[in-house]
Amino acid sequence: MLGELRPAPLKNTVTVGIDESHHYQYFFEEPISAVNPTFDASSTSQITDGSTVTWEHTVASQSNRFLAVFIAFENASPPTVVTYNGVSLTLFTSYTPIGVDVWLYYMVAPDTGTHDIVVTTADISIDAKVGAASFYNVNQSAPIRGAFSDTSASGTGPATKTLSVALLKS
Numbered sequence: 001m002l003g004e005l006r007p008a009p010l011k012n013t014v015t016v017g018i019d020e021s022h023h024y025q026y027f028f029e030e031p032i033s034a035v036n037p038t039f040d041a042s043s044t045s046q047i048t049d050g051s052t053v054t055w056e057h058t059v060a061s062q063s064n065r066f067l068a069v070f071i072a073f074e075n076a077s078p079p080t081v082v083t084y085n086g087v088s089l090t091l092f093t094s095y096t097p098i099g100v101d102v103w104l105y106y107m108v109a110p111d112t113g114t115h116d117i118v119v120t121t122a123d124i125s126i127d128a129k130v131g132a133a134s135f136y137n138v139n140q141s142a143p144i145r146g147a148f149s150d151t152s153a154s155g156t157g158p159a160t161k162t163l164s165v166a167l168l169k170s
Contacts, residue, residue, distance in 0.1 A: 037066070037167040040134040043117075047128040052120040055130070057084070059110050062136030066143050066167060067110040068092075069132045071103040071119055076126040079103060084132075085115035092144055108140045139168035 040062065045055035059065055069089055071079055082089045082105045089105035096102075119130050138144075144167055 035137045036169060037135045037138045038062075040065075040136055042131065042133045044129070044131040046130065047119075047126055049125050049127065051122070051124045051126065052081075052118065053128065053130055054116050054118045055132075056114050057117050057132045057134065058114040059112050059134045060136065061112040064136055064138050064140055065109055065112070066135045066138035067107045067132060068134075068144075069105045069107075069117060069119070069130065071105070071128065071130050073101045073121065073123075073126055073128040076101060076128065077122045079105075079119050080122050081118055081120035083116075083118045085111045087111075093146070106144055108138070108143050110134065135167055137169065142168055144168065 040060050041058055043055060043057040045053050047053040057067070059067060067084055067089070069082060069084070071082070073079075078094070078101070082091075082103075084107055087107065087110075089107045092104045092106050094101070094103040117130075117132055119128075121128075
């Protein structure tokens, strides 16, 4: 049964008896209650020569919900407002090289249904791409980890910056 001791080869050997012929091997099985994060939905939009973009995103009624919002501005100030259904998102990480600035915001337990995502910057005339992705079965106390990493192309093109993100199991 799940969570009980059971015989298993080559795990936690315990010798019982007076000679080497009496061996019992056991291990503790980790409960398999955690499930992998599951993709729910995505949405995208853009700003062309403006300062605010609003678009709709739908989050399904599932347990342990998570929403990520990606923002890429060209030579712009950081976002001043990033909300979903009027509630501010949390900044996870950002990268601001010369040219394109990238931010990743997130929210745990976003409201279900179709609601507006609003991204605003202090700049009045920018071009930007924005997108959102929602997931469920995500750990609500430590939902995300990741970082940017530099990669250099050896003569095949420009260097790139990659954001690796992992959603943690609920």
